[in-house]
Every structure is written in C-alpha cells, then in structure tokens.
Amino acid sequence: MRHENDTKRGWKETLTSWGHPRAVTMLFLGFSAGIPILLIFSTLSVWLREAGVSRSAVTFFSWAALGYSFKFIWAPLIDLLPLPLLTRILGRRRSWLLVSQLMIIAAICWMGLTDPVLSPTSLTSMAMAAVLLGFSSATQDIVIDAYRIESAEQSLQAMLASMYIAGYRVGMLVAGAGSLYLASWIGTSREAYNFSAWQGTYFIMAGIMLLGVMTTLVIIEPNRAKSNKLHEYTVGQYCRIVGLFLCMVMAFVTTFFNLGNLTVGWKSVMTAQLPLSGVILGFLIEAFRFGVALAAAALVAAILVRLNLVDRPMVRQTYVMPVKDFFQRYSMRSAVLLLVLVGFYRISDIVLGVVSNVFYVDLGFTNNEIATITKTFGLVMTLAGGFLGGMLTIRYGVMRILFVGALLSAATNLLFMVLASAGADISMLTLVIAADNLSAGLASTAFVAFLSALTSVSFTAVQYAIFSSVMTLFPKLIGGYSGSMVSSLGYETFFLITAGVGVPVLLLIWMVREEKGLQTADATSSKKEK
Known part of the structure; x- marks a missing residue:
C-alpha cells in the first residue's frame, strides 16, 4: 500500500x-x-x-x-x-x-x-x-x-x-x-x-x-x-469478446436460477425451524450458489478461449492482467487478507441499512419524519463525519481511523436497540441518526483512502471496480435475509447481531496492520510509482 x-x-x-x-x-x-x-x-x-x-x-x-x-x-x-x-x-x-x-x-x-x-x-x-x-x-x-x-x-x-x-x-x-x-x-x-x-x-x-x-x-x-x-482491435474481435461476456452471463444466470429451484425449499424449512442458524445456513447455501454460478461462467469462458473463438491476448489484457498485477504486488496471504477486509469492512452498516426504513415505518414514524431526520439531518451528519474523518486520517493515518470507524459503526448499531424499545420517539431517533451517520461518514472517508492505496496506477479503473464490488457483495447477500431475521428474532436481537459481526472486522484491520508482507509491498509499490 x-x-x-x-x-x-x-x-x-x-x-x-x-x-x-x-x-x-x-x-x-x-x-x-x-x-x-x-x-x-x-x-x-x-x-x-x-x-x-x-x-x-x-x-x-x-x-x-x-x-x-x-x-x-x-x-x-x-x-x-x-x-x-x-x-x-x-x-x-x-x-x-x-x-x-x-x-x-x-x-x-x-x-x-x-x-x-x-x-x-x-x-x-x-x-x-x-x-x-x-x-x-x-x-x-x-x-x-x-x-x-x-x-x-x-x-x-x-x-x-x-x-x-x-x-x-x-x-x-x-x-x-x-x-x-x-x-x-x-x-x-x-x-x-x-x-x-x-x-x-x-x-x-x-x-x-x-x-x-x-x-x-x-x-x-x-x-x-x-x-x-479506440480501435486497437478489429470489429470481429470486439464482437467475439462481447459474445464471450454474454455467454458467461447466460451460464451464470442459468446455473444460479436452476440451483435456486433446488435450494428454496431447504432454506424455507431451515429458517422456520432454526431462526438464526437457519438464516446463516441459508446464506451459506446462497454463497455456494453464487460460487457455483461464477465457476460455470468461468468454465464457459475457458472453453471458448481454448477453442480460439475469442482472442486470447485480448482476454488476458482485459480480465487477467488487472488481477495478476494485484497478486504480484502482494503475497498470496496478504492479498487474500486484504480482500477479506475489503469484503467485510462495511457489513454492519449495509446489513442494517437494508431494513432500516422498514424499521422506521414499523415503529410508526411518518414519511415526513423519516425524510427530515434520517435523510436531511442524516446527510448533514454524514458530511460532518466525512470532514472529520478526512482531518483525522491526515493527522493519524489511514489504518488508525479505519479501525476507529469500524468500531464506531458497530457500536452505534446498539443504539438502534434502544430506539426499538423507545418506539416512535423523535428525540431518540435524532440521537441515533446523528451517531450512526457521523460514524459512517468517518469510516467511509478512511475506507476510500484505504481502497485508493490498494489500487495500481496501471489498472486504476478495473481494480477500483473490483474493490468496490467486493466491498458490497457479501454484506448485500446477507442483507437480503435481514427481513427474515427480523421476522424470526425481532428488531432488538437483529441489531445486536449486526453490532456483533463488526467485531471480527476489527481483528482483520489489526491483522492487516501487522502483516509484514504488506509493509514490504508498500516499499516496492512506492519505488515503482516514482
């Protein structure tokens, strides 16, 4: 970095x-x-x-x-x-x-x-x-x-x-x-x-x-x-790589939905009989389903390339080199550790955010109250958190503020438990939104700085797209089950769980900070870019 x-x-x-x-x-x-x-x-x-x-x-x-x-x-x-x-x-x-x-x-x-x-x-x-x-x-x-x-x-x-x-x-x-x-x-x-x-x-x-x-x-x-x-390749080569992409999409969608027909019954039974464990097992099944679908898409791509239906150097330059560059700059252990941190850093915020508006409506807040407090006032607090996060990041460094942001993001989720008990209390909602959005703004600023440091200047657009995609993939997959979890466990238990899943993120940040491979990569990366 x-x-x-x-x-x-x-x-x-x-x-x-x-x-x-x-x-x-x-x-x-x-x-x-x-x-x-x-x-x-x-x-x-x-x-x-x-x-x-x-x-x-x-x-x-x-x-x-x-x-x-x-x-x-x-x-x-x-x-x-x-x-x-x-x-x-x-x-x-x-x-x-x-x-x-x-x-x-x-x-x-x-x-x-x-x-x-x-x-x-x-x-x-x-x-x-x-x-x-x-x-x-x-x-x-x-x-x-x-x-x-x-x-x-x-x-x-x-x-x-x-x-x-x-x-x-x-x-x-x-x-x-x-x-x-x-x-x-x-x-x-x-x-x-x-x-x-x-x-x-x-x-x-x-x-x-x-x-x-x-x-x-x-x-x-x-x-x-x-x-x-703009025209480094022929029209035929462009058409073939678009065809490759469409074939990969078809393989992914077909595999994903066919597996869905097999697993929907299992997930319903598990969620009904095991409220929390069933949701976790359901998520693991869903993750497996995504993994198999992606593997099917990759297999189709490999077959088409092997049959010379797509230009091999074109595919390598387009898809392989940005990924290869990342793993070359970091050791395998360090690269995997970084990707895990990127994938789970925002899990507390995103999973809670999926159900937050439903929570406000269920508590009895009106649309105008939700708009005024959570959106308008929330925006002000998020911008304030971003400004504070920027100053603190410059003063104390990215990793320290990354840790503080993750800690605050998890801790403020506990305030939603208090709001769930208080009901439609405007003052309590204002306090919760102030703390939650301030910490989110601070954490987001440090995290963007962290992602920018991971990106190679040679593959900025593609690598940043990869990092931002990984950042939201797993939290959104879990977030899809948030409604089922609330229905089975209630809001207070759900908010406690979202706070708890933020604890392993703190451990990941500490591990990244102590990883020797990353310290070595820092020096190497700096030399290459000068």
Whole structure:
C-alpha cells in the first residue's frame, strides 16, 4: 500500500481549486450518480411496504442492486469497447456515460409504470426494472470513476473526489428525502396507499436525471481518454469478446436460477425451524450458489478461449492482467487478507441499512419524519463525519481511523436497540441518526483512502471496480435475509447481531496492520510509482 507523502498546499490555493471546471463537473456527475441508488433501496422499500408487500419480499429487493457488486465483470468491456457512432461524436467516456444515463431514466420510468400490487406478475416486473436500474447505475459509476481519474492530474484527485462525494450525497438526499416528501405531498401514506403518488414521484426523479445528461453533453472528453487507441482491435474481435461476456452471463444466470429451484425449499424449512442458524445456513447455501454460478461462467469462458473463438491476448489484457498485477504486488496471504477486509469492512452498516426504513415505518414514524431526520439531518451528519474523518486520517493515518470507524459503526448499531424499545420517539431517533451517520461518514472517508492505496496506477479503473464490488457483495447477500431475521428474532436481537459481526472486522484491520508482507509491498509499490 502506498503511504501518503502529499505536500501541504496553502489555504488560498486550496480554496481556489474548488472552482476548477473539473471540480464543478464532478459535483454534477456525483449528483447524477447519487439519484438511482435510493430508488432501489430505501425509497423503494417505503413504497413496497406502503403497498402491503411483505417485509421479507421488501428486503429481497436489495439484491436488485447486486449490479454494483459485480460491475468488475463488465468494467473492462466498457473500458475497451467503442460505441458505434456515439464514440466518434462524444468520445469513449462521454458516449458510455450518455448511454448509461438514458438506461437509468428508462428503468426509473419502468418502475413508475408498475404498481407492485396490481397483479401477481407486477412485483416480478418491478424486480426486473430494479435490476435494470442497478445495472445501469453501476455502469454509470464505472464511467464516472474512469472520467475522474483521467480528467485531472494526481494533485487534483482528492479535490475531485470530495466534490463527487458532495454531489453524490445531495443526489441521495433528493432521491431519498425528496422523493418521500414528494410522495406524501402528492397524497400517499401507510394508511391510504396511492399508486399515482409514487408513479408521479418516480417520473419526476427520471426527469431530474436529465441534469446528468445535460452535464455529459456539455463537458469535454478527458485528454488521456482521447490519447488511447479506440480501435486497437478489429470489429470481429470486439464482437467475439462481447459474445464471450454474454455467454458467461447466460451460464451464470442459468446455473444460479436452476440451483435456486433446488435450494428454496431447504432454506424455507431451515429458517422456520432454526431462526438464526437457519438464516446463516441459508446464506451459506446462497454463497455456494453464487460460487457455483461464477465457476460455470468461468468454465464457459475457458472453453471458448481454448477453442480460439475469442482472442486470447485480448482476454488476458482485459480480465487477467488487472488481477495478476494485484497478486504480484502482494503475497498470496496478504492479498487474500486484504480482500477479506475489503469484503467485510462495511457489513454492519449495509446489513442494517437494508431494513432500516422498514424499521422506521414499523415503529410508526411518518414519511415526513423519516425524510427530515434520517435523510436531511442524516446527510448533514454524514458530511460532518466525512470532514472529520478526512482531518483525522491526515493527522493519524489511514489504518488508525479505519479501525476507529469500524468500531464506531458497530457500536452505534446498539443504539438502534434502544430506539426499538423507545418506539416512535423523535428525540431518540435524532440521537441515533446523528451517531450512526457521523460514524459512517468517518469510516467511509478512511475506507476510500484505504481502497485508493490498494489500487495500481496501471489498472486504476478495473481494480477500483473490483474493490468496490467486493466491498458490497457479501454484506448485500446477507442483507437480503435481514427481513427474515427480523421476522424470526425481532428488531432488538437483529441489531445486536449486526453490532456483533463488526467485531471480527476489527481483528482483520489489526491483522492487516501487522502483516509484514504488506509493509514490504508498500516499499516496492512506492519505488515503482516514482
């Protein structure tokens, strides 16, 4: 991992940099990236719960965002493939950015046209629209990350990241608190569900995404993206690697769903007879199911490459080299330890977050109260936590604040137990949100710095996509069972468990900090980059 040796900049220079055109661009692109995610998570959860959808079904919708966790699979393709006509007109990054934004708008409109309680198939249609939204939004994130890295020199990257995060949080505020306010104002509530109110709300959110489209059309293509060769391979080679990707997806989906038909009965029996153990065993079965599906996809890819149906050097450069580089820079033990930490660092926050809005509704809080306290006030506390985390990270180092952030994230989950006992108490909710979001902002800042240090400058976009995917994969898989766990165990026990799973994360951070292989890699990495 790379150590921070940044030269201090004067206050005047720092303040002036906030007006840099690239900084303003990242503010608007961050806003565009922040809109979709809550339309899949918390906002959709409130909508479905108001419509009378079961708690378990609501939390299973969190899996619709697994596209964020598997975006590393198609991130190399987006980096590689030109789009017909659009790439020549807009450039590599802007063309993919525009397509992903138009797909997001289409997915949001699809959700707005679907009443989840209209017919037995309407909930399935809603799930398909949510999956498309998750895929499109993850694609937009990949392109924005690449655009940010290529659009400015290293000295401006921290400032660009800060502006992106600020815009992202504002986008989340609009899609979270804004949509809940809007739906209530149009005329829907837990007592009087109104589909038209939610439909109008989602159509308005789709319209707001046009701000991202306008930004894409007025910004310029990064110079580094222009300098890269767009047509290094023939059209036939591009088509074959897209065919490889589609075959891998088909193998994964077919295997995953066929195994699901075999395991659904087992999981139902175990969850009913063994509330906690059954959920854990169900998660292990689900993880095994994902593993077998991924193995099937890899096997199909290997067969197609061996039959020379796909260009072997092209596949190696696209998929193999970024992974190989990571394991070459670290020993096998160190690399595995790092990936485990990346995969489980945010488990306490994400698993609790899946069920949080359902929890607030079940306690009796109104949509306006949820929007005001958890979204608006919560945003302020998250930004404050991020600012505090940045200062502390610079002062005390990444690993120390990474540990403090993990400790606080787990500890603040215990406050939700107190809230569960207190009921619909506004003062208690305010206290819990203040502590939880402050610690989350602090932890997130340290974690982004940690992920940035792991990334090689030669494979920034692909490796960062891998790390961010691993970061959310396992927590989201477990989060899909949060509704079942709450139904079986109750909220208080559930919150205690989410706090407890944060303890092994503290041990992982300590192990990473003491790992000699990582200390050796630091020196090697620093020498290579100078």
